[in-house]
Amino acid sequence: MNEGLINNFLNMLSAEKGISQNTKFAYKTDLEKFAEFLKTECKKQNILDTQTDDIKYYFSYLKENKMTAKSQSRKLSALNSFFLFYLSEGDIKKNPASAIFSPKLGKTLPKYLTKEEVENLIITAKKIHTNKGIRLDFLLELLYATGLRVSELVSLPLLAFVKKEYIQVMGKGSKERLVPINNNVLKKLDSYLKVRDSFIPKNQTDSKFLFPSNGKSGHLTRFYFYKQLKEVALSAGIDENKVSPHVFRHSFASHLIAGGADLRAVQTMLGHSDISTTQIYTHIMSDKLKSAVNNNHPLAKMKKI
Numbered sequence: 001m002n003e004g005l006i007n008n009f010l011n012m013l014s015a016e017k018g019i020s021q022n023t024k025f026a027y028k029t030d031l032e033k034f035a036e037f038l039k040t041e042c043k044k045q046n047i048l049d050t051q052t053d054d055i056k057y058y059f060s061y062l063k064e065n066k067m068t069a070k071s072q073s074r075k076l077s078a079l080n081s082f083f084l085f086y087l088s089e090g091d092i093k094k095n096p097a098s099a100i101f102s103p104k105l106g107k108t109l110p111k112y113l114t115k116e117e118v119e120n121l122i123i124t125a126k127k128i129h130t131n132k133g134i135r136l137d138f139l140l141e142l143l144y145a146t147g148l149r150v151s152e153l154v155s156l157p158l159l160a161f162v163k164k165e166y167i168q169v170m171g172k173g174s175k176e177r178l179v180p181i182n183n184n185v186l187k188k189l190d191s192y193l194k195v196r197d198s199f200i201p202k203n204q205t206d207s208k209f210l211f212p213s214n215g216k217s218g219h220l221t222r223f224y225f226y227k228q229l230k231e232v233a234l235s236a237g238i239d240e241n242k243v244s245p246h247v248f249r250h251s252f253a254s255h256l257i258a259g260g261a262d263l264r265a266v267q268t269m270l271g272h273s274d275i276s277t278t279q280i281y282t283h284i285m286s287d288k289l290k291s292a293v294n295n296n297h298p299l300a301k302m303k304k305i
Contacts (some may be wrong), residue, residue: 010027034058041058056100059076113243144183147252166179201213201214
């Protein structure tokens with residue numbers, strides 16, 4: 001019963017909201033775990049029988065088990081969307097999650113690498129003289145040059161480079177955007193394309209993906225790229241815990257902001273629908289502005305009176 005209710009809700013999200021497969025999977029997991037809790041702890045078989053007290057009990061359980069506020073907030077968002085859907089369908093009379101307040105999220109600054117660390121990683125990858133090394137070198141250069149989400153990167157179509165100066169990206173919610181690229185990326189693209197055929201599955205003549213693979217998806221997986229990134233970090237003498245595809249994305253944005261890039265331009269390149277999401281990078285601007293005032297304001301240079 002609950003499986004059908006959850007799948008019906010997820011199908012609606014796909015059809016009407018155009019959510020990504022990753023978001024769909026996260027919602028599915030969150031709802032299934034709540035349904036299981038409801039069954040074992042609240043003795044309720046039907047998720048639509050949920051009461052507000054059941055949800056309060058669930059979140060107290062999550063808090064006791066040290067779940068982060070961010071994860072709790074995501075789970076509440078899934079439940080709220082789920083019950084709002086069935087409220088609109090007339091299957092329930094009220095949304096039991098509406099009275100639950102989302103846990104306060106502490107402001108965390110994005111982790112990013114220094115320019116030297118990024119350069120070191122790319123140089124290290126370039127020293128791997130194999131087809132996989134050429135691919136990894138291109139992946140890192142492309143990731144740092146564009147700030148793509150890792151899911152966007154590995155699933156890029158072969159025709160993504162529609163124009164020499166831009167790359168065409170399909171982002172969250174099936175929203176398309178163009179991200180400018182530089183000549184270094186184009187040079188490494190040419191080098192990679194010479195070995196790309198070696199990654200096409202033997203039972204295929206070609207692939208629609210820029211990074212083809214034998215996997216079920218038909219393209220390089222996020223996990224495999226993540227693993228390669230960790231390995232190159234170790235080889236470069238950089239703490240592997242500091243390095244991830246998302247940290248590269250943060251580095252792209254942080255280095256652009258530090259270099260004076262317009263916040264709106266960075267928002268467009270990252271594919272953020274709301275400027276507030278991009279504003280997490282303004283801590284870079286704050287440091288730069290503080291330095292500018294200290295170094296250039298007349299009062300800062302004036303001798304003590």
